[in-house]
Amino acid sequence: MTTESTTAPVSNFLRSIIDQDLKAQRHASKRWGGKPGPAQVHATADVDPARIRTRFPPEPNGYLHIGHAKSICLNFGLARDYLGACHLRFDDTNPEKEEQEYVDAIIDMVHWLGFDWKFQNETNLYFASDYFEDMYAFAEALIQGGFAYVDEQSPEQMRETRGTLTSPGTNSPWRDRPADESLTLLREMRDGKHPDGSMALRAKIDMASPNINLRDPVMYRIRHAEHHRTGDKWCIYPMYSWAHPVEDALEQITHSICTLEFEDQRPFYNWTLERLRDLGFLADPLPQQYEFARLYLSYVVTSKRKLRQLVVENHVNGWDDPRMPTLAGLRRRGYTPESIRLFCERIGVSKADSRIDYSILEQALRDDLDPKAPRSVAVLDPIKLIITNYPEGQSEECTAPAHPKDPDAGQRTFPLTRELWIERDDFRIEPEKKYFRLYPGNTVRLKYGYVVTCTGYKQDDQGNVTEVYVEYLPDTKSGTPGADSVKVKGNITWISVEHAIPATVRLYDRLFSDPHPDTGDKDFLALLNPNSLTTVEAWVEPGLVAEPGANWQFERLGYFIADREESTPEKPVLNRTATLRDTWV
Missing domain, CATH: 3.40.50.620 (HUPs)
Structure with missing residues (x-):
């Protein structure tokens, strides 16, 4: 191992x-x-x-x-x-x-x-x-020892004579047939001389047992079906x-x-x-x-029948769809083997059934990736920010740690220019109380860059903000002696418009909106979360190389992975693995 x-x-x-x-x-x-x-x-x-x-x-x-x-x-x-x-x-x-x-x-x-x-x-x-071969030899020996017999009741008759949890079963009329006769019939079953469902080999135990599983359970049934390894060699298969x-x-x-x-x-x-x-x-x-x-x-079904139905009926895009609870789906979504092992360790082993909240799985992922996932910046819902007093055509390097908890990981660099992309959520025309990011007249820091003050904005005909205008304070760049000369309460992330890399980003969420989609007589398909997948065209930090399987923590946004099947460095396709905190509480 x-x-x-x-x-x-x-x-x-x-x-x-x-x-x-x-x-x-x-x-x-x-x-x-x-x-x-x-x-x-x-x-x-x-x-x-x-x-x-x-x-x-x-x-x-x-x-x-x-x-x-x-x-x-x-x-x-x-x-x-x-x-x-x-x-x-x-x-x-x-x-x-x-x-x-x-x-x-x-x-x-x-x-x-x-x-x-x-x-x-x-x-x-x-x-x-x-x-x-061994199983069949054992079956013949059990017949010869008086411990098994071939029953000619139909499956429906077997169910009827099996009894219930409160009443005993009744013996099959074939239960006491001679061993030689059962042996002959078993060999005929093996040789394909009888149709499906016409006969079965049963253990001879106790039809009155309080444990219904001991009421002469079926050991072999006839199935004229092709086996993926043995072909048509066998037409009887063990239970x-x-x-x-x-x-x-x-x-x-x-x-x-x-x-x-x-x-x-x-x-x-x-x-x-x-x-x-x-x-x-x-x-x-x-x-x-x-x-x-x-x-x-919670928020998961694990019945293979239901999972297969999700795939066959195209409610998801295959067994490895990142919304699926399959290991292939979790891998494609960005879960690591270490995070799943950590999750299994944390939930422990017991004899009592209990339902584990999905947030525990997500937290195991965060705890695994936080110390090792490199940091980067993405803008998922972009609006343009223009630094009106920054010279056109000018560019300067800003630096940030590749990982804030690992000095040995070094620094990453990226350019600051006059025009930047910022998240739409980082600007308000009329901010709510305790909103510390951009709004007219407010001052914030462009993270790893300068302190800026909002001077205005532009809207389209529908009232949507399309541009935000700011002025920067030249002596406040992060990492310089003047960085602390102006105190601000808000920081916002950004990417240079000129240098940003376009990326398709898939924002995955839980497949079901109900925490218990597989309980009772619920129609699990009616409980599918309509917002389990949102696809956006985003911008990511220059220098990010989206090799399939590479992952990052995008600052303030969560953990993301380059899709194993579709992403290329030229055309990144990124999957959100998890947010930075549980958003379902």
Whole structure:
């Protein structure tokens, strides 16, 4: 793993569990054959050099989002901190929704966050489809052991006979069919002799169990669908609730960390592993599943179905639209891997569901970029300021720190001329109380330049101010002995009209106007923020080189990044990552 631990780990219950397991030497005898496999692969191997093994198991049916970042940082971080291994495993058991595009995007994002799946000489990148042969062999063994059967009820009939939370289920009429008969039917299912939905392999557990997940859950279903890795080799695919424990066991995972919605599945997870151990396919110590609260972030939806709908229906411009909560979108918006790791560290890990305010994510970004983002100036809503007593054609250099908190970053220089661009908001004809910037008769400092006094302004036919007129005080330039000779309350930023660089600037805001767009029966599309994107033609400081991915703090405005896809030094396209403070309070 490439990420170094830079801060003390946040205390959480999972660390306590791992500490106790290591103290008790629960996994001290666990062996590792160098690759995943059943018990015989590991039986004669050396003791596993990894003190723990965790895994991050995404399904490749969409792009990773901010909720996945919590799981990534948790699983890879625990493995790093405990001198263990974390596997990246693609849970590709649902061929109808999975694509290679998503596999590539997931790999890219895990790397971008600063993690990899190497441990010593191992490259622990796996796919559930790697284990289809093992899974099928286990299924046949469970049938032969009396622990599974082929059911010919329709999916609707299975739902009807499953019972409810308050009433038990009823046995399938096929539940007690002979093992040989179920085995024959399973092989026919595998060989494509039966249509989708006509049969399913079910575990034989207890239809009266108070845990509805133990009422003979389905293990295999028929799907005549092309798989992105195995093609048409298989037409039966394992259910995730059954495949999950098998995959963990084959990979010798010690701590299988899931979100809370899988808590009710844990008894079936244990049942599966214990049966396979008793049949000789697995060996102790078996993996253990633990659950933590998933990330619920305000003003965000993380349902893959809803995210896909936003993309397909063109409510956003692709999976990496900077308004999306996908990691690709956050990267394009200007979030750094360090800021997302910091966010995940700050929110911690618990068993209780809670909703995290979006401002915490933005603050993590500010805290990461503030000490390292170079400073610059941009004017997003320009009006022209003319220094009437400054000679035409004259230009002089002004200087400012490249970073005010880092003297080693040096100085940046930019010219001051007679005509400047300033923000429209920096001038008022009739100022409100405590407005300290430009208005007729007021005196302010052009930041890093001279003190000026407003002498007038010009309006167009609609009453819009188009020009502001000032006179400068020659002996008040910043950095000279006379800089403090005139006291002013206001500073305004500016850029020389002659030297300014034109730029397209996209002002991104939260995609939804409702803090909880995915709760209850809300129509999340009706809650889209109509002002989530505003595009302006702006001016930026000369000397700014908008290489894709470069970022800055524009003074008084916030953090911005040169768009990774569209920006060039000749035609800058800049995305606002975050303002300097939370504007939604």
